[in-house]
Amino acid sequence: MLSSLLAADPMLDTDDWWSQVLVWIAVKVLAIFVIGLVATMLMVWFERKIVSGMQNRVGPNKAGPFGLLQTLADGTKLFFKEDLLPDKADKWVFRLAPFLAFVPAFLLWSVIPLGGDFSGDNDGTVTWGGVTTRVQLIDAPMGILIVLALSSIGVYGIMLAGWASGSKYPLLGSVRASAQMISYEAALGLSLAAVLLMSGTLSTSGIVDVQDGLLDWHIVSTGFIPFIIFLIAMTAELNRPPFDLVEAEQELVGGFNTEYSSIRFALFFLAEFMNVITMSGILVTLFLGGPQPLRIGSLDFTQHFDLRLFDFDWTIVSDGNYLALFGPLSGTVWFVLKTLIFLYVYVWFRATLPRLRYDQLMDFGWKLLIPVALGWFLVLAAIQLGRDEDWNIVAVVAGCLAVLGVSYLLFNAALVVARRNREREGAAY
């Protein structure tokens, strides 16, 4: 009963509860808490530094080496600022909202496989200090649905913050935010369904486990389109540029968090940047094999990657597996490397792409992303069914393309007719 509530973790199959399991759970929780906060701090620094590099500026460079401690200084400053409570605010909801944004952001860490050894029969577990466990706080049977649930709870934080402020601009910001997040959640869910179709399981460690080599990574096996849709929809979910209409300074003063100050503002800020990291982690878990090493066929990059450049005694490395150096953490190294790629991509988006207009945002989400995601999902399902039933794969693909073509033409015709009707009625948009 209890073990199924907590996790399907081999660590829990023991009677030695107090000395072993609870200590390890406490260690994991503490580690995730600390790593989460430190990673968020570094992410803020990383973003400011990269953006300033792209804009030919220096960026933060005063506090600590390379300005690394700038975020810490800013955070400390925020703590000591006055905590304002607007007169017209709904006091109870105003105080609740930052936590509704912050807690789901933190909880997301718990379901991501942050490391582990998925080779052979290891099933994502590592043995460390005599305990066999996952490098993951909970491996819930519905792990990936928990991600969706938490991201939909995150909407409440932003929505209620704007409403509870009792002022016009935050309300506008939060109405924009909730409309945008609900719209893009559909595309997000549909591209995620494509991954679930290929992996056949809902647990996050199970999804990682089926992505053995590069050709099994879902970015390849689902045919790139779901990956691209997921990346775009996720950027919109996170209200990151170019989808940051929620906090368009030129139009809304500051967006949903205009009336917030001090520690409450810091919580929103923290949640936003933490979400960037956790969602990148989710993306890596879903499409890039999470902590799995990069393997193409029999070629294993952990085995053949030549690290002899460094002056180091490599005799402790066994079987030519250089990452064995990190012991049980070698999966974590891969995970961090892959996640860093997407963190960079987000900063890159922010530095280069202009913000979308509101109607462009909605058109893009509803008229392009959702139909494409749905169509691609149906094609994948048809191919999967054809493979199971032993149909001619060429005929299946040709049939799919024909159906897709016809539905595209119909959809386009509907859009054209709708636009013509609107123009005839003289609508302004």
Next chain:
Amino acid sequence: MEMIVFVLASAMVLVGAVGVIVRRNPVHAALSLVLTLFGVAVHFVALEAHFLAAVQIIVYAGAIVVLFLFVIMLLGVDKAEDLSIEPFPIQRPLAGIVGLGIAGLIIAAIVRGRDALREAGEPLASDGDQNVQALARNLFEDHVFAFEFTSVLLIVAVAGTVLLTRKVKKPTAGGKAAE
């Protein structure tokens, strides 16, 4: 352990449900509803129905109540209503009768169906993925027509709503719409 979870989750459900009725501010009422939905999700997890728990949060808390709040915000009805004005005088006694009737029906259903409730029954599927597969088989094999008809019903409802809320503007002689 099960007892503690049950008591806590039930407390969440009841506090939320009372809050929905008692709170005068519609936004607070909607938030109380979220609390109730979370409590029900905890009950689902305790019964090893993980999928239903996740769907409960994603669909009800994540989509439906968000839509409630969205409408409350957009229409600006988030002020406490003046309860002394009754647009429809008979509604209070009527609500009492309907409430009692529904309570009676539920109690009758529980009493009649008590045999179906087993004590500490084994879960149908302990593994998470088996759980989903059993549910999918039920929906898409045994009840596939009911499922499809429901989706048709939803589409008809959506199309009907769009049609009803559309303002038909009569074009004037110049081809421009009259406001």
